[in-house]
Amino acid sequence: MNLAYAYPLSRFEPAAMVDLNDKPTRERLSGSALKGFFKLADAWKLRDEEACNLLGGLSSSAFYEWKKKPDRVLEVDRITRISYLLGIYKALHILYGDELADQWVGMPNRNIIFKGRTPLDYMQEGGLLAMQTVRQLLDARRGGV
Numbered sequence: 001m002n003l004a005y006a007y008p009l010s011r012f013e014p015a016a017m018v019d020l021n022d023k024p025t026r027e028r029l030s031g032s033a034l035k036g037f038f039k040l041a042d043a044w045k046l047r048d049e050e051a052c053n054l055l056g057g058l059s060s061s062a063f064y065e066w067k068k069k070p071d072r073v074l075e076v077d078r079i080t081r082i083s084y085l086l087g088i089y090k091a092l093h094i095l096y097g098d099e100l101a102d103q104w105v106g107m108p109n110r111n112i113i114f115k116g117r118t119p120l121d122y123m124q125e126g127g128l129l130a131m132q133t134v135r136q137l138l139d140a141r142r143g144g145v
Contacts, residue, residue, distance in 0.1 A: 020076040027073050033082045034070040040089050043102045044120070053124045054131075056081055077128070084131035091138035113137060 019025055041051045052058040056077055058066075066072065074082075092101035105120040113133060114122050123130045 020079055023073065026076070026079060029079060030074040031071045033074060033079055033086075034066060034072070036086050037082045038067060038070070040085060043089070044105050045102075046120075050120065050124065054081065054085060056127070081128055081131060084128070084135050087135045088131070088138060091135070091142055094142055095138065111137070 018029075020029075037051075037055070046054070048060060048063060052060060052063050055063070088105075089101075092104050095101070096104065105123075106118050108114075108116055108118055110116060119134055123134060126133070
């Protein structure tokens with residue numbers, strides 16, 4: 001007996017999965033990811049040390065080189081980090097006005113996740129998984145949760 005479940009038709013179609021292990025895909029995404037990150041860093045008024053930390057412990061010399069020449073191929077980890085951060089940036093701008101959205105990461109937060117620390121401190125200490133958690137929190141708030 002063949003049991004095939006049929007789901008009702010929907011206008012929703014999930015986005016195609018991006019394979020970041022594919023070097024041509026990373027080549028295509030890296031330049032715009034870095035440009036977006038540098039704009040985010042300016043908007044959030046990140047110190048260079050904070051920006052390097054969010055990028056996974058990038059050295060200062062590499063960071064300055066990347067700022068001068070953003071056309072390079074990033075590793076999977078760095079593209080993933082930037083993707084989470086840009087998603088956080090976008091969610092904040094949907095939830096709050098521009099001024100508060102850009103200040104939010106640097107403000108102490110009473111949410112149980114942050115324990116009175118700033119979201120920026122939380123993400124710097126917790127790395128990629130903390131960025132994922134912040135992104136999920138903001139996406140849930142956008143969804144009304």
